[in-house]
Amino acid sequence: MMNNQKQSLLTILFVGATITTPLVAQDLQTALQDIEAERYTKAEQTLTQLATSSPTAENQFYLGYYYLRSGQPDKAKAVFEKGAAADQKNQLNNIGLAGVALAKKDRSTAKSLIDNAVAQTKSKDEAVLIRSGEMYTLSDQTNDPAEALRLLTLAQEKDKKGEHKDEIEMLMGDAYFLKNDGGNAITKYENALAAKPTLAEANYKIGRLYLRGKNYAKAQEFFKLAIQNDAEFAPTYRAYADALANSRAYKAAASNYELYIQKSGTTDPELLLDVARYKFLAQDYQGAVSYLDQLKGKINNPIIDRMYGWAYSALGKNQESIDALNRFISAAPQKVMVDDYKYLGRAQAKLGTPQGDSLGIMNLEKAAPMDTTENLYREIAKTYYDDKKYDKAAEYYAKTIKNDKKPLNNDYLFNGLANYQYGFRVGRDTTAAPMDTAQIRVARQMYFLRADSAFAQMAQQVEKTAGETYPLAYYYRAQSTYYAYPSAISLSTGAAVPYYEKFIELASAETDAAKKQSYQKNLITSYKFLASYNLAKKDDAKAKEYFNKVLELDPNDADVKKALAPPAPAAPATPAKAPVKKKVAGK
Structure with missing residues (x-):
């Protein structure tokens, strides 16, 4: 044209x-x-x-x-x-x-x-x-x-x-x-x-020059002037939409492109497809589908199936999304891009079936190394975590952190939790290769130490913000450190002690009643460990102090009550019966 x-x-x-x-x-x-x-x-x-x-x-x-x-x-x-x-x-x-x-x-x-x-x-x-x-x-x-x-x-x-x-x-x-x-x-x-002075076309074309030069704010100024000159001059709205879209104002962009369609009266399928694109970017997925529906039978462009696939994925119409994207990939393999695999993988992962999870992860893995807008390793990791495949979740949370300039606090948290939970499964996971006792001990220690490292990084990240803490990071550091070694070694070295103590300090200082209540079970575990540690050190008085702290939180804790109960008095000895003297015959 x-x-x-x-x-x-x-x-x-x-x-x-x-x-x-x-x-x-x-x-x-x-x-x-x-x-x-x-x-x-x-x-x-x-x-x-x-x-x-x-x-x-x-x-x-x-x-x-x-x-x-x-x-x-x-x-x-x-x-x-x-x-x-x-x-x-x-x-x-x-x-x-x-x-x-x-x-x-x-x-x-x-x-x-x-x-x-x-x-x-x-x-x-x-x-x-x-x-x-x-x-x-x-x-x-x-x-x-x-x-x-x-x-x-x-x-x-x-x-x-x-x-x-x-x-x-x-x-x-x-x-x-x-x-x-x-x-x-x-x-x-x-x-x-x-x-x-009222020539709308002139202001429109000055704006178009700034648009070409990527000065989107200046372009928008002149497009607004053109609209003031003549609100019916349709080309302004189309260019204005482009300037807004490049400023990431997608909702306003979609609105202005619709105005272009209305004022020009065009039925050009390619232009209607542009509106669908802007609707999608504006997260108006149903609006995008409505425009795509207008194109059925009017345009032989496989991109329509791509747009349907993306929009249906966002709307949760997962099977429709999968069907549309598979049609597009089959019809135009040379045009396939990272987002096609991304939306296909997301739709498959949401089917809630083992096959869907497998295919979803496969397609997200195709997209992840090429996606510059989203960290798809995070989605893969979450899928594995939700499926309780903690070893794979740990692997992909590590990739998430490695491939993100600014990892989220939750990336460290779930990396730690995945490693921590898989540590207990080592040697019992029927999907893993068989291991002997020595291999189990080494692998178990590896997962718990990785968990400790992740929780340490999380605590550090959170505390970069003044006044912010996450007490449970220290609790899980303590637990991970304890379980990384046989209990006798953990009790004798006391490597977990400073982390339990730090958790207790932060949890006790919490002023939010609900949060403080949520820490109660973790505090009980921490006090019990410190009591056991002091018993191992022969410091009965200190151990008793920690046992009493448990009872302050749970007066009915049977284990602690048993530990604090005085030893039962010894039963009196029953006198031995005098031996029966045998009579000597003949006496």
């Missing part, structure tokens, strides 16, 4: 034309304004009616111009040829045919047609010069901004009264835009605004 919007052709192209009624002139002016505002359906209706009711060369040119601007060069060519045949002296349709040639990348034919039209009018026809310059700016790929500027400069010299100043300045701005000369382009657009 042609990319640049032009000013009304009415005043220029009607030089020498016969206008039978004021209504016809008004209809034409409205139709040309509709083309500028990309209201192509309305423009087509009006211009087709004019060309049918009055098939003059000029009216054929306007209809052909509509087809050219709306991206239908074959239809434009047929109409321009009809107009050229209607009046061989009128060069406008030949210029239109040059525009078609440029759209078809036939630069040689286009140059020949324009050069001949300018020569036939002796470089004096202002309309011919302006439209010739315009044709060299319409195509994204086959353009010639230098030649456009030469022709437009000639037209400017002819415009002695400045009647077409705003139109010529706008076209010059477009030529400089194509030359990537933003400074001169803005100057030309500003000149057009000086001639016509």
Whole structure:
């Protein structure tokens, strides 16, 4: 589709034309304004009616111009040829045919047609010069901004009264835009605004320059001015949406793109697909699906299945998501990207089946090394943790931390918990390779020491924020350190003691009643360990002190009551019976 919007052709192209009624002139002016505002359906209706009711060369040119601007060069060519045949002296349709040639990348034919039209009018026809310059700016790929500027400069010299100043300045701005000369382009657009202060197209195109330069805030300023100039000028909303999206204001972007659709009246499936994309980015997943539904049967683009797959995944319609993404991957394997595997893996993992979990992890693993926006190792780790596959969860939480510039506190927490819980399973996990006693001891120690390290890192991370603590990090450090070794060694070395003591200190200082209550069981375990440790050291008084602290929390703790109970008095000895004397026979 042609990319640049032009000013009304009415005043220029009607030089020498016969206008039978004021209504016809008004209809034409409205139709040309509709083309500028990309209201192509309305423009087509009006211009087709004019060309049918009055098939003059000029009216054929306007209809052909509509087809050219709306991206239908074959239809434009047929109409321009009809107009050229209607009046061989009128060069406008030949210029239109040059525009078609440029759209078809036939630069040689286009140059020949324009050069001949300018020569036939002796470089004096202002309309011919302006439209010739315009044709060299319409195509994204086959353009010639230098030649456009030469022709437009000639037209400017002819415009002695400045009647077409705003139109010529706008076209010059477009030529400089194509030359990537933003400074001169803005100057030309500003000149057009000086001639016509309410010209929405000028502010829109200045904003477009800032958008191309990635100055999104400045671009938005000019798009707002364009909307103030003319709230019905549709192209502004589309560009404004792009600027907002690049500023991550996706909801506002989607809203403005919808306004573009509404005001232009377009039914172009590719543009509707863009709205669906913005709806998705705005997390309006149902809205995205609604737009995708409008495209069914209208567009043969596998991207639709991708968008369905992503949106359904976010909506929790997991099987629909899987079906759509599998269709897309099968139809367009060369277009598959990291997000396709990500959303497919998420949908599979949410099926709640062993096969779904397996396939989900497989696809998330494909995506994880390439995803620069999310740490997918975290999702894999959580899936394993929720399935109580703690050894794999520990492995992937370690990858999560390694592949994240700023790991979350919970990454360290669950890495620690996964290692801690698998430590108890070592030697009993039927899915693992068999181990002998020595291997079990080594592996068990490894998992508990990894847990200790993770909890230590978590405590350190939390305490970077002034006044913040996480007492349980020290509790689990103590537990991990204790279980890393045989209990006799742990009790004799007391390696866990400082962590239990730190936990007790922090938990006891907690002012939140609910939190403090939640620590009660952990405190009891801590006191019991410290009591046992002191008993091993033969410090009965200290041990009794810790046992009493347990009873303060749980007066009915049977183990502690038994430990504190005085030894039962020894039962009195039963006197031994006197031996029965045997009588000596004969005495």
